[in-house]
Amino acid sequence: MKMARLSVRRGTGAAPARYEEFTVPFEDGATVLDALIWVRAHRDPSLAIRYSCINANVCKECTIAVDGKVVYACTTRLVADRAMTLDPLPGKRRLRDLVTETRPPRERLK
C-alpha cells in the first residue's frame, strides 16, 4: 500500500512547538484533511485541527499552511512521494497544533 508522510507542527499556546511525523495510508484523490482525520482515529486522538464541512469548501475553517502556502486542508490533495509540512495559519495566535484563533473577537468567551 502506498503511504504518505506528514510533518505536523505540534504545540499548545505559546509553549515551544516541534514537528511530529506521521505516516498515513495514501489513496488516490485523498486530501490533507482526510489524512489528519485518519491520524486522529488511528494514531493520536489529541491532534488538533479545526474543520466543519469536511469536504464541501464552504465553512473555511480548516485553513492551515501546507509546505508554507496558506490553503484549505480539505481541498489540498495528499501527495505520496515526499513529506508534506503542515503548520498553523501564520499571523494568527496558535491555540493548539494546527488550530489558530480565527474566531471573530466578539464570538470568544474571553
Place this chain on the structure above:
Amino acid sequence: MTHLDADVLIIGAGGAGMYAAIAAARADAERVLLLDKSLVGRGGATIMAQMTVAAALGEESDDDCGLHLADTLEAGRGLCDATLASVLCEEAPARIREMGEWQVGWARRDGGRIAQVTAPGHSRPRCCYVDFLNTGPAVAATLRRQVSRIDAIRRLSNLTVTDLVVSEGAVIGAVALDAASGEPVTIAAAATIVATGGLTRIYRRNSASANMGGDGYALALAAGAELVDMEFVQFFPIGHLAPRLVGMDPIMWDPFRYKLGGRLLDGAGNEFLARYGSDETDAYTTPRDIASHAITKEVAAGRGSPHGGVYLSFEHIPAADLRQAFGPVIERLARNGIDLARAPVEVSPIAHYHMGGIAVDARMATRVPGLYAAGEAVGGANGANRLSGNAIPEALVFGERAGRFAAAGKPAARWNASAAGQAVERIRRLAEGRSGEIAAAALLDELRALMWDDVGPLRTAAGLERALARIGEMRAALPEVAIAPGRECNASLADGFELSASLVAAEAVTRAALARRESRGAHQREDFPASNPKLAKSGLVSMEAGRVAARAGA
C-alpha cells in the same frame, strides 16, 4: 468558572438557530445567547445546502400554500404532523421574501420575478435558489450579517453544550464545554432552544458537516423530551461516490438533474428505475425514497458500479447545454478529473437529512417547560420522507417561531447551580485526561459503519438487533474510552462527548426502526416490504433512567 445568563439560549447557530436569535430579539428578549460548537454561521447543515428552497410564492404559476402542503403530506407517506407541515408551508413565503429583502440574492428571471423550478414531488414550480450551487452559503452569510447587527444577541463559537440543566421538571439552562480552555461553563436561561440539526454524521456515507452527530437529540431525551419519527433518515439517492471529488458537497448532482435530466444506469450501463415503478422518460421525477431504495437493491443484487453505487450519466447531453447548465462548475469538475461529456460518475444513496426529531407543538415547545426546538432538530413536519426544498424553509420558519415563542414564555423555574453540579464535574473530570486503549474517534468510525450496514436504506430485524447489541456494548465501554491530556482544544475530549451523544441518537433510530414492522417512505424493511395502512402513525422515543425506549404510535 464562567457563568452566563440569558433570556433565550440557542444551541446551534445554523439557519434555524440564527433565525431564532433574530426572532427572539425582535420579540424583545434583551439577552439572547447564540452558541455553536463550531463557528457561528459556519458549522451546521444550512451552509452546506447547494439546492433549492421551496415556498409557494406563486411567481411562476398559480401556486398557493395549500398546494405546497398537499405535496408535503403526499411525500410524507401519511405520517406528517399536519400542524407542523401547515405552519411550514404557510409561513415559508414570508421567510423567503424576507431573505430576499436582506439581499440573499435569489436567482431572478428577466423582469425581477424570483425564479422557481420544479423539484421532484412538487406539483408547481416552487423552488428558489442562488446560483451556482450557492443557496446555503448565501443564506448563512445573510443570516450572519443580520445577527451581527443586533446588539441583544451575544454570539459564542466553540462552546459545546454537554447537558441541559433540569430543575423542578423544567429546563433552566445548560452546561457547556469551552473548547479553547477545556473548562466548563454554566448558562442560566429562561428558555432554551435546541437548534443542533440532525444526525446524518452517524452514517458512513453522509453529506453531513462534522457537528451533525445527533447531540441535540441526546440532550432533549435526557432532559425529558420525546422524539418522534426517529426511524426516518432520508437517504439522498444520488450522493457523489467516485471518482473522489474534493471541494464540493456530495449531493451536488441534483440541481443538474433538474436542468438536464441525466440517466441513472446500473453497472452494466442499463436503466433500471422503471423496474421500481418510476418513469423518467420525460423528466427527473423519481422521489428520493424510491430512488434510494432502487439503487440499494441494484447494488445488493450485484448490479452496482465498481465502488458500490450506480452510474449517473450526462454523456448524451450536448456539450454546449452542459456548459450552460453547469457554468463554472465545469472547471471545478475538470480539476477533479471529471468530464461529463466523456464518462459517467458513480453515485450512491447517502445519509442527508433526518425527518425524525424532537417532538414539539406549533410554538416549537417540547413537553418539558423551558425547552424548545427548531429546524432539522424538530421531528414530524416531513413524516416518512421529506420533499426536496423543505429543509431550509423549515430552518427559517421553525427558527422564527421558536425564537418568538421562547422569548414570550415565562421562566419555568429559577436557576439552581446545584442542578448543574454533576454535568460540571463530568467535564472537569474528563478534562483531566484518562488512559485507555479505546479511541473515541475509532469507535465513531465503527458506529458509522454499523449504522450504514444495519440501520441504513435496507433494514431487517436481524440487522437492527445486531446494531442494538453493539451500540449497547459501546455505551457500556464509554467509561474506558481514552481521553488525551491537555485541556486546551482537546479534540479527544470533544470526541468523547460526541461519541456519547451519537450512541444515544443511534440507539433512538435503531429502536424506532425495530418497532416499525412495515416499510414506509425512507424506512424500508426487507422482512416487512409492504406498507401497512394500520401503521400510518408516528412512533415516539423517550428516555427513562438512561434507557432509550421506543413505542409505536397510538
